[in-house]
Amino acid sequence: MSANKGWWVPPEGEDSVSEKFLRKTRESPLVPVGLGGCLAVAAYRIYRLKARGSTKMSIHLIHTRVAAQACAVGAVMLGAVYTMYRDYIKRTAPDAGEK
Numbered sequence: 642m643s644a645n646k647g648w649w650v651p652p653e654g655e656d657s658v659s660e661k662f663l664r665k666t667r668e669s670p671l672v673p674v675g676l677g678g679c680l681a682v683a684a685y686r687i688y689r690l691k692a693r694g695s696t697k698m699s700i701h702l703i704h705t706r707v708a709a710q711a712c713a714v715g716a717v718m719l720g721a722v723y724t725m726y727r728d729y730i731k732r733t734a735p736d737a738g739e740k
Contacts, residue, residue, distance in 0.1 A: 671723070675716025679709040 656664065666673055686705035693701045 669720065671716045671720040674719075675713045678712030678716060682709045682712055 683705060686701070686708065690701065
């Protein structure tokens with residue numbers, strides 16, 4: 642087998658990685674927001690690693706993890722609230738006018 646191992650081509654009928662990512666982003670737009678928040682918090686906390694003072698490394702890492710998880714949980718909560726709004730409140734508003 643002398644295939645070029647540097648390039649991966651999806652089988653026929655399947656989306657490429659970028660097409661799949663864009664499709665998933667359109668379906669649930671808050672997932673990349675949560676991921677971006679996690680990465681931003683982690684990058685900032687790693688940048689601030691030298692200025693942590695006398696705080697232990699384990700405590701600094703725990704605070705970093707908690708802040709990154711807060712971004713992810715916040716994105717999930719926003720997604721849940723938006724879905725509930727779209728499914729229940731927005732849908733029942735035209736129903737109230739028909740009665």
